[in-house]
Amino acid sequence: MITPMLAGILFLSWLLIFCAIKVATTKNLVHSVFWLAGVLLLMAAVFVILGAPFLAGIQVVLYTGGVITLMLFGIMLTQRKPDTQVAMDAENRGPALATAVGMLLVLLTAIWGTPELATMTPSPQMVGASEVGKIFLSTQLLAFEVLSLLLLAAMIGTIVLVRKGDH
Amino acid sequence: MSELLVNPWFLGFAYGFPLITVLMTVGGLATWFERRFAGRMQNRVGPSFVGPFGILQVLADGIKMMQKEDIVPRDADKFLFNLAPILPVFLVLASAATIPFTGYWDDTGQWQSWLMVADLDIGILWVLALAGLMVFPIWMAGWASNNKYTLLAGMRGVAQGVSYEIPLVMAALVPVVATGTLSLSGIVAWQAENGWLVWRFPIVGALAFILFFLSSLAEANRIPFDIPEAESELIGGVIVEYTGLKGGMFLMAEYMHTAVAAALAVTLFLGGSHMPGLSFHWALGPIWFVLKSGALFVLIYWIRWSWFRFRADQLMELCWVLFVPGSLILVMLTAVQVWVETLL
Structure with a gap:
């Protein structure tokens, strides 16, 4: 049965897939980045429908607000002509195909491995920010700390790379 | 009927349309107010012929803008060029959606x-x-x-926006840490019951308020942070190539942004629609809210007409040397005070 929630998710998913295809097929690099922004925003909308508004907010702040801005900076600081075309073929068809098929297999096994997925209904219960915070600092503490360590390492690494030019 | 009154879709439309109308009107009147105010500050009259006190100048400007030819530069990226003016209006209007404009003590x-x-x-x-x-x-628009x-x-504009977003978020974290909620109505309720944040947390609250206010000025590209516009160096910034209503939408968004920034600062730090001893009826709330945010709104224009513009590097230095570490320290101090208060 198609509930309003399911209909919303399906609609957003089709829109999302359209944007994702556009990201890969658009020749104009700048347009491609903005299609990607569309993908990330639509994903946030799906999170909202699934009852995770906090996750949606963080998705917009970090991915749309952060990652896309970083890409725009990259374009601004490297490109010379605004309409530079990107090569559509990276000449890595073999590895790319292998990665894509591998990813598909992983996802399909995950979906088939959870038979209750077909009968599962998303709970209308919203997962608030406080629950997420509690989970981060209790059951998922190790993952949380490992992630922050990774980010710290990346940050220090960037500083070291940038400072190399001084000496 | 009562079912309808709690339906979020119905409420969204019932409150959303008046809010959009009011904000659009405020945005339009803000242009008139700015010119009158600047005139007063510079010992001249400002727009004064169209309507009483020149208030219909807004309409005259609007009609002028609508009549202008819509020009898209030949080498422009047409898709993005036409998309850009719509977004800021949408973003500013949408961000006002969660602000509670009144409140009352229930039984x-x-x-x-x-x-x-x-x-x-x-x-x-x-x-x-x-x-x-x-x-x-x-x-x-720039690209x-x-x-x-x-x-x-x-x-x-992007460099400034990204940089000042950090102190903005950090300063906004002070109310979140203090009240323990992310909901704006919850933050206002906490302030009504425990005292406004600007003095409930001595010095820290006031400093966080100042940081939030200045960072939102930077986000709204107002003087002293109007580097992206910089009439004297960049002939008006990203809106140079826009004609008529498209350029007008950018300006409209900017003026509405100042109003929304003032309203947000009031909601987060100045108790929203709460006024000690004078909040016995919900109908009084909007009066206090408009008075408080109106004061901040005037302050924004006051600063704009009495201040100079920072140089781009001074602006960045101010942000990264003073605002970012300062706001981090403020969040930590707030957390310490909250912790100490739970011990007592």
């Missing part, structure tokens, strides 16, 4: 916030997420116009 002595389009559990995160997206239209001045303005 049990609890503060109830009311008159908001959507009482989101993540209200402040919604506002900050939209503020983070504000750099996109600036960048789009798509295919003009060296707009490109420079766009780069400056």
